[in-house]
Amino acid sequence: MEATRQIYWNVGHGVVIPMYILAGAAFGYLAWGFWQRLPIWRQGKPLDRWDRYDERVKRMLCEVFSQVKIFRVTDGGVFHALFFWSFLTLFVGTLLVMFQADFFTPLLQLNLLSGEFYKAFSLVLDIAGGLAIVMLAGLFIRRFVVQPRGLEIVRDDYIVLQLLFAILVTGFLIEGARMAATELQQNPELARFSPGGLLIGQLFTTMTPGTLLVTHKILWWVHFALVLGFFCAIPYTKLRHIFTTSVNAFLAPFEAKGYIATINMEDDTVEQFGAAAITDLTWKDIFDADACTSCKRCQDRCPAYATDKPLSPMKIVHQIGELAEGNPAGNLIETVSQDALWACTTCRACQDICPADIEHVNKILEMRRSLTLMDGAFPGDEVRTAINNIEVNGNPFGLAYASRADWAEGLDVKVMAQDADVDILYFAGCFASFDKRNQAVARNFITICNAAGIKVGILGKEEKCCGEPPRKLGNEYLYQMTANENIEVIKGYNVKKIVTTCPHCFNTLARDYQDLGFDVPVEHYSTYLKALLDGDRLKLTPEPFNFTYHDSCYIGRYMDIIDQPRAILAQAGGAIIEMAQNGYDSFCCSAGGGRIIAEEKLGSKISEARIKMATDTGAPLLVSNCPFCLTMFEDGIKTGGAEGQIRVRDLAEIVAERIEL
Amino acid sequence: MKLLVCIKQVPDMESRFKPDAAGVWFAETDLAFRMNEYDEYAVEQAVQLREKLGDGCELTVLSIGPDRVVEAIKKALAMGCDNAAHIQDPAASGKDPWQIASIIAAYAKDKGFDLIFTGMQSQDRGSAQVGVTVAELLGIASTSTIVGFDYDNGTITAKRELEGGIKGVVKMKTPALVTCQLGLNIPRYPTLPNIMKAKKKEIAAIPVADLLNADSLATTTSFHPPAKKGGGIVLEGDVADQVDKLIAILKDKTAVLR
């Protein structure tokens, strides 16, 4: 017998027109549902996310269909991806049936859905359907039985799960009924290619033919109604993410990670700096709330949330959405709360893991800008003091700027004012210059460069804070002031290349400063040293040691430098025992986002939490490559009672000890 | 109502001070400058009062010195002063408190200020004279070292900080002058809109020669680091060593560890 099936069997071709009309109405309702949301999004400021159209489309299609971001977290991720592909397959299958019935057959007299193709088609769809049901069951059990901490159950969850389940089950019931009437007995070889239908069909074998036909018809219309219901529900429930989350992959920024808009200080028509209300955010910020599926992966990874601070990146996204819809004139900052806003370390774990391409960090930064620039607010008096110190002496410690180069006394390095003919400018940064523990890193870096025959220069007292902590706390004015001063000095020396041992200086000089007209190449010492080693300019005598490695946020997630430091440490003789949260999954030391100059007053200490992760590996040594991390970990070891259990050292210290003589 | 606040730009106190060529004051190389800390309390209090009194109140900030003091003036403007007077004087640091007070009094005398705010002393010279002297030259009431301030319809109620944590409560009527002490208030951090507005505020530049009418009554003959007191033991080096040595000294020289 022929391997095909009669489309519209039993329901008749008379359904076609009402079907298309109703479907059209449902699509119309769907479109109108989203149309109604346009004015909500439009409350935000303009933002151009339509450039480089082709690349955006490509990125969106890639992300959506590969589900690559969904897979980053396997718990729930595998279920969703498999469910997505299954449901997509079913959708494509339905489209094929539609084309066959209303296009190929009448217009081309072509029956694609026949023969081997149809067998494969039917098998694939049945597997997809079965897989979809199993995955859906898995998702249901996860949400309602396992109940992962922080995963809320809301009205939408009941609606969506029941609706999808009903659609899938009625699909199989219809197939079963049809096969019971037309295939089970008549074409058992073909029936084998629809295992699901074959199984379900057994339910109908005892029905009288008349009842069976009626049942099938009813099931068909029920299924159709459910599908229409599905379309109509999309804009009004979590199902909207099918569109909004996919579109967010289109709308995602192309700028380098960590890019923040540079405020134009010359524009004196601006009355509001930063975001105090919904209308101060961009339309994309408001749209992000619609793209959010409340998966809570951002919250799960937020170091502040993990240590009982009132910050949840997901909650902020929701609060923005709620205000935009319900109370646009409401006080955004009061709703989110200052404590939550100041708690962020800009570690980017939220944005990095978000499968919906939501941009959490810059919303927080814009609100901080309003707090700082419009209200003169600070998270604490110690921050006010540090900011004042940066204004007066170019460093947060308040130490005399004239002593900024004291650390280099006795070393083979000159200030640029004396000798600007150098291979690289070493931008030491405030901590390496003034903080005793970190001065060791600066000295070791110079030693390494000397050994490699690199001529290094420093700015000395002409160097000022790169401006990153003030910028991340919202003080764009102080940032631009100190940045422009640095830029002028550096340009004056015609510097060809800058290397720094601080990831924050690195990101700021390499990326942030570009908006201020600065384009001197900047490198972090981890990649610089790697290049020296690869080029044989530097040789190490390995000395074995066991260690665990901390990927600092501004090197790993921000700059994608994961392998080079590990390679260097391996060459130095190190045997690494990785922490569970390493690489892009690294857990912040707590000092980013300007918090290096703030006291941690709420919840428990983030640095202690990370030290615990380090001691859990059993390694006696923790290696990092950032002055903030080094400072926080020295603190965390002491206050967390891990002294004697683990030591923390910087990459430069390890390398300098092993220079081949 | 007219208010005046007098500020001085001083070097940051973390700096290392070295005598200048003449040996009578500090050399200005490698120094970071900032508004005198006590003057910040004065500016903040003046701005708070100005805000309370609203329209019809004008607050002027004055500073004497070379061009670099304009930065401190701008900060005061950004905190909320309405306009400024920069008494241009490249040699201000060579004038004594009497001359400084005379200059300020000469500026203020025909302007009808109801209230004048100053810091109680400067962090660099620290003679604590200028404020009260200005009041005496102008013949107005004054009180010093205030840590509490209230103004109501022409009457000032101020709290003076006395030794031992006691406060003295004082009332006076305008026109009057107060000198401000740490603890009076927390100076605000200028908001960006205010910083930008400040750029447009008027800074009247007045050459000091127009106002100077007094000779100095005292001169500084030497500026030098304090003589090192002999007999004090200095312990440096390794912490464990220092601990041992100190304990030995405590046992030897005091009865604390017996």
Add this chain to the structure above:
Amino acid sequence: MKTLLIGEYREGKLLDSTYELFGFAGQLGAETALLLVGSETQLPAYGGTLYLADAAACGEYNPDLHKKLVLEAVQKENPDYIVFVHSSYGWDLAPRVAAALKIAQVSEVVALADGGFEVGCCNAKMRRTVKPASARAVVTIQAGAFPVLQPGGSPAVQKLTSDGGAALEFVGYEAAEKKDVDLAKAEVIVSAGRGVGKKDNIPVIAALAAALGGELGASRPVVDAEWVSHSHQVGTTGQTVSPKLYVACGISGAIQHLAGMKKSDFIIAINKDKDAPIGEIADVLVVADVMQFVPALTAKLAR
């Protein structure tokens, strides 16, 4: 050389700081006369001329009137120097006298110098020598800089009766906050200064105090930052102390603090700055990071 010394009287008591004026005059080798707005019932132990005005009638704080009284005494005595203690009373009154007489004022003198006076500047980090150009000058002396000297005897009292001067109304005194710590009686005090770093580090200093059997003290910035309560404050606006042992941790030595603890029998300063002013009065200066040295010391003491 003649000096007119201006004594201090507050809350019905003659202040001991008045006797430091005699210590100053003694170093100058000058004759003295004393002016006091005080009370007949509390005459100072001094055998010279005392210009006395009644505080009950004149008010303890009434600068215009007190100025007039001083000027009256100046007319009669013709002193070379009019000397005040650099206190909240002295630095308020001295410039008024100097302005009225159009003479120089030298503030907060710490020592005599070649033809002039030595005063502190730049947060006590440096010194200047100041010479008055006028024949007569007003001088204020730093509290604690000159020795307390009780000349002894009974004064020859000359009553002053200037009146007027009510540009200012003195309403009264406000008591200081209650103290739960009486540092004045402590034999050992270990104080925390800004160099301690942050509030979280205070327990480290308190631990050393406990190890030495003493009390915790603090410098003013630490109290202002609310790392400890005001009852621990040592200095001119806190408590003046004179324990057997004073350990200053991370305290630079601002004059207001020094004035409060100078008289301690034995002073140890722990500071990473070798040139910190406190090094001047310390018997031992430990050049180290407070947060590294203090725990090590406490640990060693425990053994």
